[in-house]
Amino acid sequence: MIQVSNLAFRYSPSVAIRFPDFSVARGQHFLLLGDSGSGKTTLLHLVGGLLRNYEGSVSVDSTELATLSETALDRFRGQKIGFIFQRNHLLSALSVEQNLMMSPYLAGLPIDNGRIADVLATLGLAEKRKSRVNTLSQGQAQRVAIARAVLNKPAIIFADEPTSALDDKNCDRVIALLLEAASQHESTLIIATHDQRLKSHLTQQIQLTAS
Amino acid sequence: MTLFTLVWNYLKARPLNTAINIILLSLGIAVVTILLLFNTQLEQKITDNARGIDLVVGAKGSPLQLILCNIFHVDFPTGNIKLKEAEKIARNRLVKRAIPMALGDSYQTYRIVGTSRDYADLYKGELAQGDWWEHPLDVTLGANVKSLTQLKIGDTFASSHGLTTTGDDHKDHLYKVKGVLKKNNTVLDNIILTAVESIWEVHEHADTTAHVHETRDTLAMPSRLVPSVAANDSVKEVTSLLLQYRSPMGAIQLPRIVNAQSSLQAASPAFETARLFSILGVGADIIMAFAYVLIAISGLSIFIALYNSLKERRYDMAIMRSMGATRTKLFVSVLLEGGLLTLMGSVIGLLMGHGVLMLLNTLVEETQKAGIGGMVFYSQEWIILGGSLLLGLVCALIPALQAYRTDISKVLASN
Numbered sequence: 001m002i003q004v005s006n007l008a009f010r011y012s013p014s015v016a017i018r019f020p021d022f023s024v025a026r027g028q029h030f031l032l033l034g035d036s037g038s039g040k041t042t043l044l045h046l047v048g049g050l051l052r053n054y055e056g057s058v059s060v061d062s063t064e065l066a067t068l069s070e071t072a073l074d075r076f077r078g079q080k081i082g083f084i085f086q087r088n089h090l091l092s093a094l095s096v097e098q099n100l101m102m103s104p105y106l107a108g109l110p111i112d113n114g115r116i117a118d119v120l121a122t123l124g125l126a127e128k129r130k131s132r133v134n135t136l137s138q139g140q141a142q143r144v145a146i147a148r149a150v151l152n153k154p155a156i157i158f159a160d161e162p163t164s165a166l167d168d169k170n171c172d173r174v175i176a177l178l179l180e181a182a183s184q185h186e187s188t189l190i191i192a193t194h195d196q197r198l199k200s201h202l203t204q205q206i207q208l209t210a211s
Numbered sequence: 212m213t214l215f216t217l218v219w220n221y222l223k224a225r226p227l228n229t230a231i232n233i234i235l236l237s238l239g240i241a242v243v244t245i246l247l248l249f250n251t252q253l254e255q256k257i258t259d260n261a262r263g264i265d266l267v268v269g270a271k272g273s274p275l276q277l278i279l280c281n282i283f284h285v286d287f288p289t290g291n292i293k294l295k296e297a298e299k300i301a302r303n304r305l306v307k308r309a310i311p312m313a314l315g316d317s318y319q320t321y322r323i324v325g326t327s328r329d330y331a332d333l334y335k336g337e338l339a340q341g342d343w344w345e346h347p348l349d350v351t352l353g354a355n356v357k358s359l360t361q362l363k364i365g366d367t368f369a370s371s372h373g374l375t376t377t378g379d380d381h382k383d384h385l386y387k388v389k390g391v392l393k394k395n396n397t398v399l400d401n402i403i404l405t406a407v408e409s410i411w412e413v414h415e416h417a418d419t420t421a422h423v424h425e426t427r428d429t430l431a432m433p434s435r436l437v438p439s440v441a442a443n444d445s446v447k448e449v450t451s452l453l454l455q456y457r458s459p460m461g462a463i464q465l466p467r468i469v470n471a472q473s474s475l476q477a478a479s480p481a482f483e484t485a486r487l488f489s490i491l492g493v494g495a496d497i498i499m500a501f502a503y504v505l506i507a508i509s510g511l512s513i514f515i516a517l518y519n520s521l522k523e524r525r526y527d528m529a530i531m532r533s534m535g536a537t538r539t540k541l542f543v544s545v546l547l548e549g550g551l552l553t554l555m556g557s558v559i560g561l562l563m564g565h566g567v568l569m570l571l572n573t574l575v576e577e578t579q580k581a582g583i584g585g586m587v588f589y590s591q592e593w594i595i596l597g598g599s600l601l602l603g604l605v606c607a608l609i610p611a612l613q614a615y616r617t618d619i620s621k622v623l624a625s626n
Contacts, residue, residue, distance in 0.1 A: 041624050050620045051620040074532065075535060089526050106540070
């Protein structure tokens with residue numbers, strides 16, 4: 001599903017970062033470990049198609065990302081990849097339901113209200129469907145962000161530090177939800193984190209070291 | 212979910228900001244609309260009323276006053292001219308049609324105009340009921356006069372001197388209503404038509420009445436203007452003469468012929484109304500400039516609002532990009548936001564403009580008399596609408612470019 005080889009990225013002409021080669025098969029769940037500044041987020045953005053102009057090769061679902069035009073890359077990202085960011089940022093002007101609708105709308109997919117209801121129910125958010133996002137608790141907001149990421153049944157889910165701000169109980173809960181959502185559609189799951197608590201949940205790991 | 216729903220929700224999320232932008236713009240647009248409607252209708256009215264009249268001949272005085280008084284019936288007469296002298300002008304071969312006007316009296320501020328049937332024909336006046344005036348002291352009412360004074364056919368009334376309601380009444384000579392005209396949006400609506408002789412009869416006092424019969428007995432040739440008296444009558448007077456040229460040559464020669472006579476002056480409606488507009492135009496220009504300043508400020512305010520909200524929405528933008536939104540989509544969404552704001556502002560402004568004129572029409576009798584209302588629509592309003600839409604797009608352009616250039620990775624990585 002994901003193949004990375006000889007990958008390097010230049011922040012500026014003199015500052016570059018190199019990444020180890022790795023490959024992830026479909027449906028596998030990986031941890032991307034490393035200290036702050038080791039390039040976890042950069043790697044995630046490169047593999048997720050948020051960052052372009054890399055050196056080497058990044059192939060996702062047998063597509064070399066550098067060969068896609070910007071618009072094609074946007075479309076590819078929308079349809080194949082779901083993101084969960086550390087700040088589980090929701091669009092505050094919209095309701096929970098509208099936030100979820102944005103996901104298929106922006107990816108150019110048909111909006112399936114039944115699917116939205118299902119995903120919300122699975123995550124225990126059924127009664128929050130019409131709520132404004134600023135009335136949600138942090139835990140609920142995180143679940144909406146997860147719902148948004150998995151709604152399009154993406155082939156790959158990237159999570160960037162999803163648990164760093166959570167206590168143990170919520171950390172366990174979120175990781176369980178992520179694993180469950182990923183397994184449901186055989187999505188590949190990659191979690192970038194420095195949170196040691198996750199090691200017990202996911203055994204396959206890619207270790208980055210600050211260079 | 213569409214781009215429109217997204218933009219609409221963004222606008223709804225900042226209700227005060229959105230409201231102030233819409234209000235600012237709509238005020239500017241409303242002023243422009245009011246000026247447009249008012250000016251266009253006034254100009255239309257004035258050209259309609261002056262149509263077919265090439266020259267007004269009256270007593271010496273202000274030419275503008277001569278026009279205002281004899282065509283629009285809003286000012287006082289400059290004085291009288293001898294019928295005999297008017298007759299000479301009317302018989303000039305360059306004159307196609309000459310209409311005598313005898314003014315001076317009114318009924319409840321509505322002017323009584325002594326004239327010939329040619330005058331009603333000039334404005335294509337048609338009877339709604341009753342008959343045309345026939346004998347002295349018979350009158351035919353304009354449509355507005357009838358509806359606002361409640362006079363009916365067969366009613367009699369006394370005229371008062373001048374244009375006020377408190378002038379001296381001519382109680383010994385009562386006018387009788389013979390007919391009512393159809394409303395046709397010209398000056399005819401607001402005047403009372405009668406024969407020239409009526410005015411003479413009301414103003415002649417007992418000592419001169421005998422004189423009329425005397426001249427009538429000895430007349431050699433009847434007057435072309437007022438057939439009941441002799442062409443060379445030396446006593447009778449009228450206020451003015453409305454002339455229509457037979458050929459363009461008249462425009463060159465007739466004013467000179469008229470002005471050569473010491474007691475007469477000629478005024479061209481086209482020239483004088485143009486002069487009037489250039490005087491009024493200064494005031495209208497100042498108000499218009501003020502409206503443009505309002506619109507410019509609202510444009511600036513929309514720009515600042517979008518610019519600031521875009522700063523707050525950098526993360527929103529990046530998230531949307533991560534979900535597959537293209538640069539173009541974000542660019543268009545910001546343009547749409549600016550366009551939607553100005554569209555709402557200008558539609559509300561246009562409605563306000565029409566509303567104000569409709570209100571004015573019901574509250575102020577003068578605008579009603581002038582026939583200026585709010586239920587008229589001009590093609591220029593599309594220009595206002597299009598222009599403000601363009602303003603919105605221009606104001607949104609820089610914020611939209613910012614959205615277009617959002618560096619997703621950088622925004623998402625920054626905490």
